[in-house]
Amino acid sequence: MVKIILSGCNGKMGKVISGLVSNFPDLSIVAGVDKNTGESTYPVFSNISDCTVDADVILDFSRPDAADSLIKYAKEKGIGVILCTTGYTDEQLLKINEASKEIPMFRSANMSIGVNVINNVLKNISALLYKNFDIEVIEKHHNQKVDSPSGTALLLANTIKNSVPEETIFVHGREGIAKRNHKEIGIHAIRGGSIVGDHEVIFAGQGEVIEISHYAISREVFAMGALKACEFMYGKEKGMYSMDDVVKL
Template structure:
């Protein structure tokens, strides 16, 4: 399959390009970045000491013209602009971007009527198995347990809580028959009063080069259960993204997530 990568000169973009180069069933067919990037015009695999013949470009149509699928881990506004062109050209998309508003998610769903899209706040296989474990745990501990989600990421991350932490909250809330918008608590300060037993709390840590740590605490009387996932490399996100690309091979339209890709539904 011919794959284009958005944000090609960034940390995640380079990890994706490296994974594609090591793959035996995919080839890098396009590389996109913002016009202000100093990497524009350079070979997309130059950082690996190889020449791919694919130049990094800010022109969407040029970057997508030879691609079957775009992998995008950029920013919401950029992803939406990319996806609009993808849906026009019939290019499928794997979206790992986080921080979308509800209105932006609706735009993506509309594009998925014209092309096939896999979107997930975290492409890691392990994280998505963790989501499934959380779903099971929440159903079994629906009463008598307070639920707190703690996440930590590197100092450069711009959104909080992380998309993965929010997805964890959504999975748990759905399993409990609650609406996360109604029960989420994102900050505590001062005299807050007793904890609402129906709430789901979030705590955010930012520092150093932490790739991504997530822990969900189910705190009961006399015991507590912690379900934790820790990422030590972005390679897990890249490999999950390639699995999503393979999943899209025989799909023309539709909106999918990593549960679909991994058969966890």
């Protein structure tokens, strides 16, 4: 049985994960961390440093500023951390990478299996299509999402950029006189209503358009991916892991 400490347990994603964990017979949430320590089926602590429950992994769906305390606790206990949050600063990313030299660390911009399959497809086709196609990335999210563009849009855009041998640049939206240059990879963010998360990659050529799309119907898709990541991370050695590793299984 993989014992999980769920950080952000009383947030929207945390509640979805708590509701779905019973679908995984080898997983159990043994404790939670949240500023809101409301009622739960497991003990909830306002700070992970106060947690006295033994666990195998920490699963985080909270805020980027929680990373430092989670990593500190994980190092003390010798357990892995699964970071499902986006919007980290460069300094935080450096600390996360440094921590992977001591403990198993897992970070992905999107926990959906489908998005990560698409990301792997982009690795294989972007260089082939780039010469004859303009490339645009469009992401849509609910009106309360904090970071823009989304971590997933940046994941997809960076995969394309790293797959193309020619120099490319990111252009975030367009305004006024903005004739397109071929070396641009456009990234566009839309915020509205309760959109869970939509991502489209458009390859626009002469006389034809290729569109690769992923639409998250509910938050369950991210929760299922996160719980699969917990299964994957059980007993792992120190190092950096991602959903790419889960998809390969």
